[in-house]
Structures are given as structure tokens and as C-alpha cells.
Amino acid sequence: MRLLVSLMAALLVTGCSAAVEGNAITQTGSSDNDGVDVAVLDTGDYAVAAGPPFATAGEVSPTSGNIVEAHRMASFVVGPWQVNNAFRSRGDVLLTSSTLPLPTIDIVKSAGAIPNELADVMGAHGFVTAFSTLRFSDATPTGSLLNMVVRFADPAGAAAAAREMAEKNPLPPGASPRTPVDVGHPDALATIYENPGTGEIVESFTPYKSYVFINRAWVKRVPGEMSHSPKALIQGVIGDQRKRIDTFKPTPIEKLGDLPMDPTGQMLAATLWNLDNQAPANMGAWPSEAWVHFETDPVKSAVLFRDGGVDYVSQRRATVYRARDDEAARKVAAGLGEQASAEPGVSPARPVKGLPQARCYTRARGESSTSAISWQRVRWQHKCVAFTDRFAFTVFSSDLTDAQQQISAQYRILAGR
Structure with missing residues (x-):
């Protein structure tokens, strides 16, 4: 941090x-x-x-335009609370780095929202910038929802990155094997597994135009309590994110340096x-x-x-x-x-x-x-x-x-x- x-x-x-x-x-x-x-x-x-x-971004540093573009894009990134009103808590202060602009691969790794292996995949396929947002539910049952929108140089790079990230996504220690899961979007590369102490976790990589939506939802099941479904959370955030990002006008890569800080x-x-x-x-x-x-x-x-x-x-x-x-x-x-x-x-x-x-x-x-x-x-x-x-x-x-x-x-x- x-x-x-x-x-x-x-x-x-x-x-x-x-x-x-x-x-x-x-x-x-x-x-x-x-x-x-x-x-x-x-x-x-x-x-x-x-x-x-x-100054303008290009007068500050070679990557400052990527920072400003992440700021712009953040207005069009769906917050977890917009999918389910219960998911509005920040959680532990250690996790606040998962809600940030992510303008470089080094910063993606430092933030810790995703494994470093996935950050390396991004860097190999034309990464431009990203914004990540994470919130928790303090109500019973507890859980969390992560939504990260990553911009790539072109749709081909985004599609290739999504496939490779889905293939290389590591499992946490002690977790059950991943199995594919239907989250209502045929192009979403989604899996589900059980993690001791938390519950069901669904992770998904969805290529969409020049973007990849990276989503993770978990819900701790409580006997006798109605539970949010992590599959429903992922389905909701992907559907809403498609609509939201369609209203964003990305800055051409060659013009990022012209953006005002x-x-x-x-x-x-x-x-x-x-x-x-x-x-x-x-x-x-x-x-x-x-x-x-x-x-x-x-x-x-x-x-x-x-x-x-x-x-x-x-x-x-x-x-x-x-x-x-x-x-x-x-x-x-x-x-x-x-x-x-x-x-x-x-x-x-x-x-x-x-x-x-x-x-x-x-x-x-x-x-x-x-x-x-x-x-x-x-x-x-x-x-x-x-x-x-x-x-x-x-x-x-x-x-x-x-x-x-x-x-x-x-x-x-x-x-x-």
C-alpha cells in the first residue's frame, strides 16, 4: 500500500x-x-x-494520461451497491486499495485486488488503464462484490486477455476445485468454488468491446437465513456494466497526453x-x-x-x-x-x-x-x-x-x- x-x-x-x-x-x-x-x-x-x-497529462509523466482516463472511466463503473443495496460497506481498511484507479500494471499488482499472474496477462495484451471498486455486506449473510473494468487497446486484446486470465486464475489455498457456472451471459468466463470460512465464490472474466469486466462475488451461507446468490450478483453487475460502459466515450490512446490533469x-x-x-x-x-x-x-x-x-x-x-x-x-x-x-x-x-x-x-x-x-x-x-x-x-x-x-x-x- x-x-x-x-x-x-x-x-x-x-x-x-x-x-x-x-x-x-x-x-x-x-x-x-x-x-x-x-x-x-x-x-x-x-x-x-x-x-x-x-498541466496536461503529457506534460506531467508518460502514464499520467492513463490516470486521468481511469478517473473519467470511474463514472461509468458500476458500484456494488448499485447491484445490491446491501453491498455498501468498505470493509477492513487493508482492503481499501481494491477501490482505486489502476493506470499501470505495477499499480494493479500493488493494489492486490487480483493475483499478480492476472496483471501480467493484462500487460501482455495491450492494457491501457483500469478502475476497481469493492464493497461488502455487513448484514447477514455477509459477502462482497468486486467490479473491475479494464480497458485494452482493442477488442482482440480484450478477448485474448479474458481467455488467458480465466485459464491462469489461481485458486486460494484450501479451496475446492473450480467448476464452470452459468451467470446468464454466454460470453462470461465464470467459475464457482468453495473457500473455507467464506462460502461460495464466483469469479468471472467478461470481454466486451475493448474492455474486460473482472468480477468476484462471495456470500457466506448462514443456516436458516436467506442468502444473496453470488451468481445473481455477478449476473447483475455484468448486465449493468455493459449498459453503463456503452455511454462512456474513451479517449483515443494517442490523445491521452492531451487530457487535463x-x-x-x-x-x-x-x-x-x-x-x-x-x-x-x-x-x-x-x-x-x-x-x-x-x-x-x-x-x-x-x-x-x-x-x-x-x-x-x-x-x-x-x-x-x-x-x-x-x-x-x-x-x-x-x-x-x-x-x-x-x-x-x-x-x-x-x-x-x-x-x-x-x-x-x-x-x-x-x-x-x-x-x-x-x-x-x-x-x-x-x-x-x-x-x-x-x-x-x-x-x-x-x-x-x-x-x-x-x-x-x-x-x-x-x-x-
């Missing part, structure tokens, strides 16, 4: 600066100062103005960055339909984004949500705060001096400062939420004072004060 984070950060960090000097983001709307006392805001060593705009033009530059430039592996400016894959509760967040008119979300150290207008931003911030406070073991923290609209929360047990930053973002120790103009924003830290410095600095960047 640390390798994955460093790879993603290294690819994206070029073209931005950690210097305090910069440009304030241009604001619109009727936002007032909401009683903010800038003179007493403690921003520590964080920047208080936006950095320089990000920040399609909004300025949000990413105005999103607070870390003092050492480290960032979570999902750093970038995301369409809100794509970003929902990273929210704690994607079902509630999708409704919050829709009602608030959130079109883009940018992630560096802070997370910034661009809403329809200033009133919508207030409601989005309130919704984000409600979701944070509803998590287990969370209680309100002390107010932020000089920033009355900010709300901070403390978790009884969270990730320490030595954990990977992507893990800290998911299982935060301290989190703050605030808003200004049409932006709602959140920060996290293992130290409350640091979190409050971050939220104050992010306010100043976005408010231009």
Missing part, C-alpha cells in the same frame, strides 16, 4: 507546488464571511493560497496539499459520479451529491466538494458532518478558533500518523468539515490541532482571504 501511494503521488505531484505563495481561487456567488475571524485562524505551516494550475481548471490547485506533498492514492479532480466510490456510504453520498448539485470533488490532503451554490454547499457540509458523526466511536471535538462554521470530530480509535496516508483518510482519527461559497471541504489527521490548522488553511485558500 505504501508503494501504491508513493507511485500515485509521484505521478500526480509534478506541476504543483508546496510553496505558500500562490493564487486565490476565483469565487462566485453571494457568500459572506460567516463570522470568520481570519486574524485568529491558526494555519500552521500550510499554504493559504492556491498553487499553480496543473484538472478538468475543472482550478479546483485541484486550490485543494490543500500536504507539507511533504504526500497524498492519498485517489488524488485528483473527480466527477462526483466517480468520487462516490470512495465515500463511506456511497448510497447516502450519491443522494447528498445529487441534492447539492455537486459536480466535482478534488482530493489532495483535503477533499473539496463543489456544490451548486453557497446554500447547497452548506447543506453538503452538514451532510458530510452527519455521516462522520454517525460512524462508530466518533464524538464531537473542540471548535476551530475563528472558524465558527467548521465542525470537528474525533474517533476513539483511528489510524496513526505512521500508517499509509490512504488508510488515514479512510479510518481517520480526527476529521473537520467546513464550507465557504459553493465549496464544502473536509480534512483528516492523527492530531486534532493539525486537522484544525488544515481546515483553517483550506478555508483561506477557497475564500481568498
Whole structure:
């Protein structure tokens, strides 16, 4: 995971600066100062103005276009909760790397969502980019559903990769032999097996145009309880994914370098960055339909984004949500705060001096400062939420004072004060 984070950060960090000097983001709307006392805001060593705009992908690195294309494609990747509403939990923090953009074979291997043997097959057949999403059901019976959409250079490469991955897909230790299974799609190369301690697992590789859908579903059977069928989950996700990907317009491979690193033009530059430039592996400016894959509760967040008119979300150290207008931003911030406070073991923290609209929360047990930053973002120790103009924003830290410095600095960047 640390390798994955460093790879993603290294690819994206070029073209931005950690210097305090910069440009304030241009604001619109009727936002007032909401009683903010800038003179007493403690921003520590964080920047208080936006950095320089990000370049086009080709000016950053040879594979940055693959990253941005994965961000674009994520809006058209079916989330497990969209197949079955029960599958909406993140699961253990160690598994969060299975929900990520996967722009290179090295990152596919680092993420660990599929065996390395399958990543090698992808690389041999014209791999372009991928996006993976994984969710769990906390209800009885428990289970999980993985949906990974992999783009290849052409349909022939996709078909060859699907066949070879199905042939080389290794079994977990102690599992029963694989047997072919019908999941309602004749071109899906699907098998079923039993894994001790989990239950039935169905895995499938489906070539479709220049894509391969990689799916895995398992359900732990409970005596006397109705069970989700892993076959039904796979059938549903493949059917929905076909329809969804048909609405995606892929960027020609030779044009990937022309993609802007920040399609909004300025949000990413105005999103607070870390003092050492480290960032979570999902750093970038995301369409809100794509970003929902990273929210704690994607079902509630999708409704919050829709009602608030959130079109883009940018992630560096802070997370910034661009809403329809200033009133919508207030409601989005309130919704984000409600979701944070509803998590287990969370209680309100002390107010932020000089920033009355900010709300901070403390978790009884969270990730320490030595954990990977992507893990800290998911299982935060301290989190703050605030808003200004049409932006709602959140920060996290293992130290409350640091979190409050971050939220104050992010306010100043976005408010231009």
C-alpha cells in the first residue's frame, strides 16, 4: 500500500507546488464571511493560497494520461451497491486499495485486488488503464462484490486477455476445485468454488468491446437465513456494466497526453496539499459520479451529491466538494458532518478558533500518523468539515490541532482571504 501511494503521488505531484505563495481561487456567488475571524485562524505551516494550475497529462509523466482516463472511466463503473443495496460497506481498511484507479500494471499488482499472474496477462495484451471498486455486506449473510473494468487497446486484446486470465486464475489455498457456472451471459468466463470460512465464490472474466469486466462475488451461507446468490450478483453487475460502459466515450490512446490533469481548471490547485506533498492514492479532480466510490456510504453520498448539485470533488490532503451554490454547499457540509458523526466511536471535538462554521470530530480509535496516508483518510482519527461559497471541504489527521490548522488553511485558500 505504501508503494501504491508513493507511485500515485509521484505521478500526480509534478506541476504543483508546496510553496505558500500562490493564487486565490476565483469565487462566485453571494457568500459572506460567516463570522470568520481570519486574524485568529491558526494555519500552521500550510499554504493559504492556491498553487499553480496543473498541466496536461503529457506534460506531467508518460502514464499520467492513463490516470486521468481511469478517473473519467470511474463514472461509468458500476458500484456494488448499485447491484445490491446491501453491498455498501468498505470493509477492513487493508482492503481499501481494491477501490482505486489502476493506470499501470505495477499499480494493479500493488493494489492486490487480483493475483499478480492476472496483471501480467493484462500487460501482455495491450492494457491501457483500469478502475476497481469493492464493497461488502455487513448484514447477514455477509459477502462482497468486486467490479473491475479494464480497458485494452482493442477488442482482440480484450478477448485474448479474458481467455488467458480465466485459464491462469489461481485458486486460494484450501479451496475446492473450480467448476464452470452459468451467470446468464454466454460470453462470461465464470467459475464457482468453495473457500473455507467464506462460502461460495464466483469469479468471472467478461470481454466486451475493448474492455474486460473482472468480477468476484462471495456470500457466506448462514443456516436458516436467506442468502444473496453470488451468481445473481455477478449476473447483475455484468448486465449493468455493459449498459453503463456503452455511454462512456474513451479517449483515443494517442490523445491521452492531451487530457487535463484538472478538468475543472482550478479546483485541484486550490485543494490543500500536504507539507511533504504526500497524498492519498485517489488524488485528483473527480466527477462526483466517480468520487462516490470512495465515500463511506456511497448510497447516502450519491443522494447528498445529487441534492447539492455537486459536480466535482478534488482530493489532495483535503477533499473539496463543489456544490451548486453557497446554500447547497452548506447543506453538503452538514451532510458530510452527519455521516462522520454517525460512524462508530466518533464524538464531537473542540471548535476551530475563528472558524465558527467548521465542525470537528474525533474517533476513539483511528489510524496513526505512521500508517499509509490512504488508510488515514479512510479510518481517520480526527476529521473537520467546513464550507465557504459553493465549496464544502473536509480534512483528516492523527492530531486534532493539525486537522484544525488544515481546515483553517483550506478555508483561506477557497475564500481568498
